[in-house]
Amino acid sequence: MLKLFNSLSRKLEEFKPIKPKEVGLYTCGPTVYNYAHIGNLRTYLFEDFLRRILVYNGFKVNHVMNMTDVGHLSGDQDFGEDKMEKEGGDAAEIMTLAKKYTDAFLADIDKLNILRADVIAPATGNIVEQVELIKTLLEKRFAYETELAIYFDVARLADYPKLTNQKLSDMKVAARSDVIIDQNKKHPADFALWFKLAGRYKNHILRWPSPWGDGFPGWHIECSAMSRKYLGQPFDIHTGGVDHLFPHHPNEIAQSEAAFGVPLANYWLHGEHLLINDGRMAKSEGNFITLQTLIDREFNPLAFRYLALTTHYRSRLNWTWESLLGAKNALYNLYAQISVLEMAAGGAKEFEQAFEEAINDDLNTAQALAVVWDLIHSEEESSAKLASLLKFDQVLGLKFKEAWIAGRDIPAAIKQLVIEREGARAAKDFQKADELRRQIEAAGFTLEDTIDGWRLKKKF
Ligand SMILES: [Zn+2]
Incomplete structure (x- = not known):
């Protein structure tokens, strides 16, 4: 209901x-x-x-x-x-x-x-x-x-x-x-x-x-x-x-x-409004930020979409560059997790029910995202996880399918290193992140950080 x-x-x-x-x-x-x-x-x-x-x-x-x-x-x-x-x-x-x-x-x-x-x-x-x-x-x-x-x-x-x-x-x-x-x-x-x-x-x-x-x-x-x-x-x-x-x-x-x-x-x-420095955004205030401003700073527009999902629509969103960076890291971490999942089959029913309850509770998208992360960290079958996540993305619109397709053709062991590196970056452990990058490159792959997340290529 x-x-x-x-x-x-x-x-x-x-x-x-x-x-x-x-x-x-x-x-x-x-x-x-x-x-x-x-x-x-x-x-x-x-x-x-x-x-x-x-x-x-x-x-x-x-x-x-x-x-x-x-x-x-x-x-x-x-x-x-x-x-x-x-x-x-x-x-x-x-x-x-x-x-x-x-x-x-x-x-x-x-x-x-x-x-x-x-x-x-x-x-x-x-x-x-x-x-x-x-x-x-x-x-x-x-x-x-x-x-x-x-x-x-x-x-x-x-x-x-x-x-x-x-x-x-x-x-x-x-x-x-x-x-x-x-x-x-x-x-x-x-x-x-x-x-x-x-x-x-x-x-x-x-x-x-x-x-x-x-x-x-x-x-x-x-x-x-x-x-x-x-x-x-x-x-x-x-x-x-x-x-x-x-x-x-x-x-x-x-x-x-x-x-x-x-x-x-x-x-x-x-x-509700998005506030910047606790005030309303207006050209006259000199704090007029467009989507192009974000793109110019190499933010994927979907990081802003993720940020919007984290706050209920009837609550004010106090916007900062740090919050956008946090949203971007969370999104890319999610993409890395999704890229290693098996072909979609079945579904994780319990999680699907929790997701539906969240969105049907006056669009509680923040809770829906929490369900997504719970599912990622759960013991469900990899294929069931992917099936449910692709279903959830009909609402979230974060392009999970593209992230999954981008992860094909890369050995599982290498993808695991990328996931660990995304986790280290999210935890701001940049030394560990650099070390993991060296391991990935030593295994014959180049890792690029792009506006759409990371991209792995085989070195020739
Ligand atoms: Zn009108």
Whole structure:
């Protein structure tokens, strides 16, 4: 039985899909105005663990992800500059930039062995659906028009904002100290569904026709429109980072539920932040680390995946280079152990049960990794170990099969020396590690440490 922590109820709940054996999953995607940093990537890793665990449990997953390429203003509020337009240029140049960062994002997630969503939908490719949804909200009087924009009327919903502990009355006080750009907003917390080409956005470059004149959509409406288009409403699981707990997700819920009178999604999951030096990662803080930064320092991207697995998705991960190095050593040690196993057959049932219990306990991947190591160190048959590990890797995504294949054609005695050397390195006994390397080379093999782990070659 799969249990998930639902942000809506703030409780651990048994997962019950709408359709038997099928899951609709919507994960909020990136705003493609820059490279993703490793804090962003941690969220996509958590969502990948979730998706793979659903598949492991026998569900067919329909996974939809949006790409925000218009309407996300700096600061996540309804003022500030459109993130996409910050760099300047005409419409074609802005779209070229969006393409560049979309491609970079997809390349990053491929390197992390994150499965791509079945549908990857850009906001600018679904403007008509967003306009239709805004029309529905106006007809049902959940929205109103000013000279500058169309706003969602938050006071019309008794339970706005869902997912947070905030009350609307408190938000009014808080928002008063902010800059209120549009004096005709009914409530400071009302958020924009559509911006007109007026006021600050008079010269906004990305623009589309609408019944209210040319303009561009607000940030939140794209997810309401596209999740409904591709998954229907309600669908099963909606996810994102904890920074979406407000304002993005409550605003998605407000739009979709006001328009159609049914819930948007049944389960909401949120991944915690990755912290660096106990602070949030941001370009302005000078601590903006991308996947390429790790690769430049010769880290295998899967070492970062291993590190993400070691911390529960609802706990903060305090990131350091030392923790990444520890994850890399553990991963390569694991690869060395796997490379000496016999052809897969059967399976270690007890361990498979423990693994399943861990992942089904709100994605306890740290415990699942502990099961992996227990199995490695157990007395189970070598072939059973490999069979179970390959099965576990459907969830872990650490490429165990590749590690095993790479270990073929090398005498067992030599592989044993490599395992001992990985163990010595993990224990920081570098003298012993060097001695073992000399033994391996004396036996006629060269041992190279590469970004993908070690590589053994026969000397000729
Ligand atoms: Zn979203």
